[in-house]
Amino acid sequence: MNSLLENIVSANLHHASHGHVATYIPQLAKVNPNQLGIYISTEEEEDFFAGDCFVPFTMQSVVKPLILLQALMDSGENAVRTLVGVEATGKPFDTFNYSDQALTGANINPMINTGAIALCTLIRGKTYQERFERLLALTRRLAEDPNIDVDESVYRSEWETGNKNRALAYLLRAYGLISDDVDDILSCYFRACSILVNCRDLAKIGHIFANHGIHPGTGEEMFPAEFARYVNATLATCGMYDGSGGFALNVGFPAKSGVGGGIMGVIPKRMGIGVFAPAIDRHGNSVAGVKALEALSRKLDLSIY
Amino acid sequence: MNSLLENIVSANLHHASHGHVATYIPQLAKVNPNQLGIYISTEEEEDFFAGDCFVPFTMQSVVKPLILLQALMDSGENAVRTLVGVEATGKPFDTFNYSDQALTGANINPMINTGAIALCTLIRGKTYQERFERLLALTRRLAEDPNIDVDESVYRSEWETGNKNRALAYLLRAYGLISDDVDDILSCYFRACSILVNCRDLAKIGHIFANHGIHPGTGEEMFPAEFARYVNATLATCGMYDGSGGFALNVGFPAKSGVGGGIMGVIPKRMGIGVFAPAIDRHGNSVAGVKALEALSRKLDLSIY
């Protein structure tokens, strides 16, 4: 199995040349694009991995499923679904095309920036610092890695250049979907995007989603099964931005990508996968990462469709 | 099992009152809205069913997966994917919002009218009558029902009132995506929508998609497994119009609905389901049908996420 992964890494690394590291956040532009790592967490006794799987990178949008989960845990399914819909919008992650109509929750979803920003308001906490810390604690707990922390330079970079996210947040306020201070909410959201993880962390988190909230080792219920299904279903239809349809067809399981180059894969009842390859395509998805998952899915028959 | 289905039918029939039978095709407006049928085809020796499961209705959009399959069988995956994309458009089934940009294949998908009309041109046949007959033969073969035929009065009704589909077809021509005669293509498309089936037929067809192209009884390969995955993945992300995200969350398996009130459900490697309940919601999905599938999914743990 490890040699299979190594073959996949070496056979797919070259795809990185068809993408580019994200440049709209200056810190991300400094990353070496020629990296590919993969890590698999299964019921079996040992994990499997290959390549740059312990290189740290920022979660970026891969944190969205965790924001959704924390909002579900803290405010319940009704509040979450009332505030933010579940339909694919068919729009890029930072779309502004809310037509001329009033912006409503039904037109956004948890896997686009607007939805994720809105969901930060449903995380419990007296301050947004506290809310962020809940989110960080959740990430550490699910990944079983107490050392996970924020990359402060990426955070500052996001804060300084995040004008589109500020615009989206003020739009949410203008339409009454949120009422808290925009800077407070964004400090939480940008920090969440700047959490440093590696492939192993994503595989561990993904595995618990795959296992419907039950820790695969201890059997402990980390969160209710229905929240896992909520997240997994949302990933299946909207997790890969405007490439979600193609990913379902070519790879075939719920997954979430981030512009940092990470992808978290969830194969329900089977495994969690973490991938990292920082050169991304025009949709925002890791090029070599998607290709590696495609090869892996074919080899291990991972498609759920 | 049959009594479970009967309970589900009697407990969910009342949801029909929250929908309305489609009226834009006059023939459909005549249907009794208070009907609900369900039929399940599994590996087990006998099938299970309840309610109005042998009442005939027209396929409408439920025929779209068959158009896609026939196009795949006749022209191959490359031709299909080049002509029609796979991303959710986040738009209703007959959307005209192709923005101001040129219409391209990447902006449509096989489960919206524009995509399905385009795919008719990839079915083999000297005439569009011949192409339609290939499609009808495929439907009969998969459903194992040689008596399946077109409801001619619905067909004429669609032909007479199908101005939006004509507009979509001329738009496809204007952008060079199709070049055949629009009336010829639409005669095939409208006939396909007017094929009369019942829940049993949909369950049988769905079962073969679930079984990746292998006939569950005889073991015969009816079509390649990769085409089944293509169709199933497309259904998962776009099969239920603008309700696809909510369906993934509440029900959790690939499915296709039609404004005639039918839904074909595909539970990969497990079963096919046919549902009929003609009162539809504003997205075009059967109200009681979706509710019944939701109950069934919970009872039998059918969600794949």
Next chain:
Amino acid sequence: MNSLLENIVSANLHHASHGHVATYIPQLAKVNPNQLGIYISTEEEEDFFAGDCFVPFTMQSVVKPLILLQALMDSGENAVRTLVGVEATGKPFDTFNYSDQALTGANINPMINTGAIALCTLIRGKTYQERFERLLALTRRLAEDPNIDVDESVYRSEWETGNKNRALAYLLRAYGLISDDVDDILSCYFRACSILVNCRDLAKIGHIFANHGIHPGTGEEMFPAEFARYVNATLATCGMYDGSGGFALNVGFPAKSGVGGGIMGVIPKRMGIGVFAPAIDRHGNSVAGVKALEALSRKLDLSIY
């Protein structure tokens, strides 16, 4: 004055190189792009002209003010304004971006194809042949040129390639804005677009609009003053497609352009102008024609703003 016009022609002909003749209608693609003609009709005893001002070309969209006028004359202002709005859509002449909302008359205007096609249904006549003939007769009468006729090869060319206009017409039908046969309506519309005129004809027609319906020579009322204002106001806000704002600023009077390269200018209470220069810009406006009008407006202080 004639020498002024000749200077303007020779100084602005070179701008043609920044445009291209329309190619979507094959017949138009054959026209020599290096032409520029200009013709002015005023109260003074003689007219003024220079360049290729007697070269015939097809009206294309320049016929839209005449369709609007004939609809006003035959059905009255109420019927016209109920069917087709007057607001700028900010959209190219053949836009399909009717959002996801129902298409309503308020979203179209007489100077875009959708609006002009709809207005053909408000011209009086038992057949669409008869309606077209009313329109042709009006054109001949206003231009005082009984020899004006249709370029049959352009007409056939439009008929064969007019898929986008067919799509627009079926869309109008789908939303109940028109109910007549699409092919009938389009035969009238395409014929109207194919009427052959020259700069002199456009100047004469424009002069009557400028003179609020009164023939400048005979004093006869050709049509009511309020219809002239209706047309002129519509030209001012929407006559030059997506270049209407820039034209108002740089040139400053009501005008209508067509992809055949013609422009009809209306300077209220002063004069009518006809221009012809077939190389058009991306908005569909004659490049050298607009430049010539800009120079002329500055020289003669023609801006009404």
Next chain:
Amino acid sequence: MNSLLENIVSANLHHASHGHVATYIPQLAKVNPNQLGIYISTEEEEDFFAGDCFVPFTMQSVVKPLILLQALMDSGENAVRTLVGVEATGKPFDTFNYSDQALTGANINPMINTGAIALCTLIRGKTYQERFERLLALTRRLAEDPNIDVDESVYRSEWETGNKNRALAYLLRAYGLISDDVDDILSCYFRACSILVNCRDLAKIGHIFANHGIHPGTGEEMFPAEFARYVNATLATCGMYDGSGGFALNVGFPAKSGVGGGIMGVIPKRMGIGVFAPAIDRHGNSVAGVKALEALSRKLDLSIY
């Protein structure tokens, strides 16, 4: 003449009942909707007026032509036109429908919020306080009223509730159209919107635009004629929001309305008009104000078309 105006006021006041005072700014919601004033400034020795023409109200969008003028005076036509286009967008004043494409200057115009906010950056001044003061001084000078000042409570109200304008400003920054601090720019913009004027002030300012920058009394050039034409042409195509086409047709001269209920009318080479009637329609235009201008235009033959 004054009795004509009084007749128009009394005949059109009742139209106010078809509109509502703006409520999105709480301070505006307190205004008595049953008011109508009109003031005309001409070459003649005395002015004419009737009704509530000396009641102060905030300029709101009526200040947009002055922002445009100051930007033209301080940075020149090239800079203004490069930053902000001149085409009608066919969109409400606070539209967010910038499609999925990059926001460019060509897609906005000086009479919508996005364009006006952007133009504040082209006003000269070391601070935005200084820029605002230039704008206030210009307003006072053109209106010949040194007492014109800001309504501080409206300003604070705009500041607190202006989330959509904040969103628009951050969007401008995200696309690199502006780079200054959003709060600084908006403090200038919101203050400008909160300038208190009356009908007389608007008539005086409008008169100078009508007179192409020359003070009608003293003959002094207040600003270049080409800037007057720039502003007037922009008003003609975009000054009345989504009602600009209908206003051109029914009234027929350049004008700018604001949600405070004011309208400034510019009849080139003839007169300036100020109107106030605070109940506005769904486009944001004063209902009774537009009706009064319609009656006045017909009586005095003011249409320029």
